[in-house]
Each structure stands twice: as structure tokens, then as C-alpha cells.
Amino acid sequence: MKALEVEALKKVYPDFTLGPLSFGVEEGQITGLIGRNGAGKSTTLKAMMGLISCEGRVRVFGKDFSEEEFAVKERLGYVGGGFRFYPAKPLSAVARAAARFYPHWNEETFLHSCNEYGLILSKRVRELSEGMKMKFSLALALSHGAKLLLLDEPTSGLDPLSREDFCDTLLTLKGQGVTILFSTHITSDLMRVADHILYLSNGKLLANEPLAGLLGRYRVQRFASFEEGHAAGAIGVKPTKMGLEGLVTGFEGREATLDEVMIHLEYAQKETI
């Protein structure tokens, strides 16, 4: 079953157009939404939450967002770019205010999550590290029984150890049946946790496939010159520290990382323009 279905999502700005995007997120999977800064990742997530006005349809666990906004939002947990809300308020006050909106809020789950993540409720939001803020957001989302988490750049601003810690948390949540869609430009995190990749470039979906499939399709090959690269049909040939490199399909070259796939595909896009 699909936890999230997006159909022809479109938002037009004077200098940027997002979409139309159509994709789905399988239940119980971790899906990474990747793309460079300004590709439209945050806009996509906000559009799905109804935070910006746009065209298209969004269904969460089969429920239409525009028709059943309350029911959909009860099953959703959205965290936009770290928890930057109410920095001067204690965590307990924010949690108490949020709890009133959810009929299925479970105080026991909340306290358990706080305990597990080492959150002290008397602390103020501004006293938390970025990693702890993220965990507070997760604790809030899990306490109202969110089965789909939309996370916007949750790991940016975190040090490598905190990111590792956060990825472990996501894997634990996945084990509990929570579906996660998270946008990031730190693709190494996705290499660890993601099952599926949505790759957004300049507002358009460039790839929508399992991580293994995307990585398996491309290899990185080194070339002596651009001409050699183009003759080999390489994608996005560009200079690197080791010489010229590009993506190729086939068996030659070495395995590509998600970072390399993104960089070379992005480079190829730029060349086309």
C-alpha cells in the first residue's frame, strides 16, 4: 500500500516552477528526496502539507488531503528544517499546546520517547542542540501516532555523529512501521537508510526509483579528455581531483555513490541548458 500518493503537484513562482510532480511513497519505507539547493525539495514538502497553495492532489494512506485535512494531518508528522519554534518556551509547554490538537495523543508514548532520546522537558527549546531539537520533533510526531513523517533537511546542521545517531533513530522507526520521506542534500545519510530515492532537479523529478536500482544503473569512469568521455556516451563529464570523470551505464569503471550520481546528472542537465 502507498503511504503517500502525489498527483500532478504544481506550483508556479515568477522565476521557478515546481512540477508537475507525480510519485508515491511505499508504506514502511524510507524515501529520500534529494536535489541541490533550490531544486524544490522544501516547496514539495510544504505543498504536500498544504502550507503553500498549489495545484495537484495529495493522498495519505488513501485519504485525500484537501477533503480530509484533519484526518490526514493526524497521521502526519511534519518537521520543517529543524525545530525552530518557540525558542524561549520550555519543551513541556510546546508539547502541552500541541497535544490538545490530537485526539489520539499518547502522553505515555511522549514521555517514553523523551526519556529514550534524553530530552529534559523543563529545558527551553533554545537550550537544545540541533540534534536534540530534531529528536523533540520526532517525539511530538510519534506521540500522536504519526505513521508518515515528512522531514525537511533534518540532518543539515548536525555533526557526523549526531547524523549517524539520527539515522539510527530513523531505522528504528522504520522497524516500527513508520514511513519516512526526508529531503536532504547530504546524500551519505541516504546511503545508510534510504530504500527509495526521489531526485528533484530544477523543480522536475529526474529519478524515482529504489536506491539500489539507481546506484546499480550507473558507474563512474575516468577519461583522458572530454572527447573520449562524449564518445563513450558518458553523462556529465567533469573535472575532478583525479582527472575527468563521468557516469556510464555498463560494467566499466567503479561503483558510483549517490553523491556522484547526483553531481554528474546535475552537470549533464546544466550542459543541456
Next chain:
Amino acid sequence: MKALLQKEFTLSLHPMAIVFLCFAALVFVPNYPYEVIFFFSGLSVYFICMTARENGDLLFTCSLPVTKRSVALARILTAVILQCALLIFTALCIGVKQIVYPRELLVNLAANSANLAFCGFGGLLLGTFNLVFFPLYYRDPNRVGIPFLIATAVQFGLIALMIILRHMPFYAPLTVPDPTGWGAKLTVLLCGLTLYAAMTFSAARLSLRTFERVDL
């Protein structure tokens, strides 16, 4: 809506909003432009909106299971609750003043006298602020200052007009202490409160419609 109002009062309310309610007691100052009491009410709304912006309040609230329209309505209702409290406190202070003060001190030489009609003028000033401020604010909630400046300028224009009118002969029944001229004063009071309700209702309708189209 109850949860939204509770959230407004626990997370979004600026402490000065409560302090400004005490400014109703300014009616005890002899010969003072009491109309500024209602300017401070606008200032408290401005502080609430500023604090909300700094706290990322609208984004947080709109991601909760509520509609954007109800989020905007909750903030306007919070302002209405504060404004009604201010009108009631002002009326109470005026009542006490009418009893305690000597009659010669009940006539205000600076502007409107603190009497039954004054709360009607207050309603007009508060309603005007709402009608100008909220629809402009909800066009772009990141810009709080400009809507506040425009709303305040209109409010002060009205106050200036009231001060000028106060010296007109036909205005005399409204300057005397209560209960003299209660018919004219009661008419002003009722008109003021009706206008307050009508202007705030219009402000809410315009704001809700505008905010729905805003990108957060």
C-alpha cells in the same frame, strides 16, 4: 478552535498585551487624551504578531491538524478577547471615576471625556485598527510593521478628528459627566460597538480569504 485559542494564549501571547490592559486606568488622569488607550491595544496586537513571526508560530500551527483559515481566525479572536477586556476595564474605570472624582474633573479639556460615550469611540477606534491591520497583515505575515504603521496612522487620524469635533457646539452633550445627556451618549456607545463588531467581522472575512492563499 478551543485548542487554537489555548495555544494563542500559552505560546503566542506577548506579556505586554496583558500590561496594556491596565492602561485602561489612564482614564483617571485628568485632562488627558484617553483615546491613546486604544492605540496601546493595537500595539499589543503588533507585539503578538511580531513574537509569532520570530517563533515560527504560523508554520508550526498550520502543520497541526487545523485549517489555515482557523489559524487566522484564532489570532483575530485573541485580539477581540483582549479588546473586549480592554473595553470592559475601561468602562469599569470610568464607572469608578464618575463616582469618586469631583464633577469639575470629569470634563476632559484635552479630548473626549471619560463617560458612557467614550467606550463607543473606543469601539470605533479598535474596529478601525482591526479592519486596516489584519487584512494587510495576512497578505504577508512576515511584514508586521507596515500594516501596523498604516493602521495606527488611520487610528491617529480618527483621534485627531475626535479632538477637533470635541470643540464643536453640537458635541457638548457628549462632554458632560454621566448621567447627563445619556440618550446621546448611549446612541454613540451602541453605534461604536456595532461598528466595532461590523468592522472586525469584515476584517476577519478578508483576512481568512487572503491568508488561505499565502505561502508559508
